[in-house]
Amino acid sequence: MALGTMALGEPLSAAARQGRGSAGRAEAAELERPARAAGAERWNARGADMTPAAAPASTTSARAGTARFHALYREHFDFVFRNLRRLGIPEASVDDALQDVFVVALRRLDDFRDGTHPKAWLFAIALRVAGNFRRAQSRRAPLAALAPDALPGPLAGPFEQLSRSEAARTLHELLAVLDDDKRAVFVLAELEQMTAPEMSEALGVNLNTVYSRLRAARRDFEKALERHRARETRP
Numbered sequence: 001m002a003l004g005t006m007a008l009g010e011p012l013s014a015a016a017r018q019g020r021g022s023a024g025r026a027e028a029a030e031l032e033r034p035a036r037a038a039g040a041e042r043w044n045a046r047g048a049d050m051t052p053a054a055a056p057a058s059t060t061s062a063r064a065g066t067a068r069f070h071a072l073y074r075e076h077f078d079f080v081f082r083n084l085r086r087l088g089i090p091e092a093s094v095d096d097a098l099q100d101v102f103v104v105a106l107r108r109l110d111d112f113r114d115g116t117h118p119k120a121w122l123f124a125i126a127l128r129v130a131g132n133f134r135r136a137q138s139r140r141a142p143l144a145a146l147a148p149d150a151l152p153g154p155l156a157g158p159f160e161q162l163s164r165s166e167a168a169r170t171l172h173e174l175l176a177v178l179d180d181d182k183r184a185v186f187v188l189a190e191l192e193q194m195t196a197p198e199m200s201e202a203l204g205v206n207l208n209t210v211y212s213r214l215r216a217a218r219r220d221f222e223k224a225l226e227r228h229r230a231r232e233t234r235p
Helices: 012-017 022-054 060-086 091-107 118-140 158-175 180-191 196-203 207-233
Strands: none
Touching: 060 091, 060 118, 060 158, 060 180, 091 118, 118 180, 118 196, 158 180, 158 207, 180 196, 180 207, 196 207
16 A cells, blocks of 8 residues: 555645644554553553562652652553654564663652653653664664554454554654654654654753754655655556
8 A cells, every 4th residue: 555545645844734644643543542452451460560669668758759650651651652663662572662661760750850741751761762772683683674563443444454554564664764863853743743842851952953853854754755655656
């Protein structure tokens, strides 16, 4: 299926003005529904067990910190899940990467103060976890091809299921063309619709750097998309 049929062929600037490109919507629809189900299962199996080993003794402040961590986990599990995939973590490894992100978040909970943007804070952690994972993988063996994404929700028919799966897979392949800095800012701007100040906080760079990286990322993504279209239209 040509990605253009999913309307990803719109110029990036137009897609951004409309709020979110249709490829981002397709990918989010594909990944977020199973993430919610998986998140609930992992929460029951692991979430409550993550705190005793890392949290201090049961005091009022410790209980408040634990409650805050639980809220972060429940509210932003989907966000971390889909962005680890977008940052190059294959499906087979995303479970371990998710646990790494939230273990780091738990250990650094004192850094999460009033006024901190939770998604920006968690994305900064996920970015480091994904980078460490890719470096470790490159030392062991070349990254394997992206595994098929989790199955969509039960209401999706076979054609819708295929379309979403192909759109998500193709988007991840296009994102893989970008270097780490460009991919991070592109994901935050085009797929998560973060503001420039939020991106600056998440990435630890100034606003001018955010804008310059985003311009370069959009340019490189559009070139990759043009190459993809050319391959799709070859007889």
